[in-house]
Amino acid sequence: MNTIKPLLIIVLFLLCNLKHIQGQQLTQYGKSDTLSIKSQIFNSDRKVILTKSLMGKSDTLARKTVIYFDADDTHINGTVLQSADNLTATAEMPKSNLVGIMQVDRNTEFLEKEKLAAFLVKELIPLTFGKRRASELQAKG
Secondary structure: OOOHHHHHHHHHHHHHHHHHHHHOOOOOEEEEEEEEEEEOOOOEEEEEEEEEEOOOOOOHHHHHOEEEEEEOHHHHHHHHHHHHHHHHHOOOOOOOEEEEEEOOOHHHHHHOHHHHHHHHHHHHHHHHHOHHHHOOOOOOO
16 A cells, blocks of 8 residues: 555656646747748749748858748648758758748649749749848759
8 A cells, every 4th residue: 555655646746747748849940921922923823831940049050041842731831841840850951941832833833943943033032031131142952
């Protein structure tokens, strides 16, 4: 009987703290925001999903690092965000801001690479970073 009482106390303690333990998140990213852009290049409305990195004041590389990728609603908050979170947590990728570009017609738009590049340079980057900073950005990849 004497051994059951301490065991019962431990079990009750763990049950009381279970909700707190489950509520912790170790994510490197904040909530995603979806923007709608009237693109003159594609002559249509474009949806763009922005997800900012949760960075400290000293994370200057993270403020400058942006990853643009093809996106859809189901994958940005699932597979892509989880993968980026894991790569950032293991230091395989720097903290980055993520920009998912939703396509209207993937097959056509991927063939029109000039339009996609023009959309990025002339419409999307200035919108997400401001016109002054857009001229400072350097594309890689």
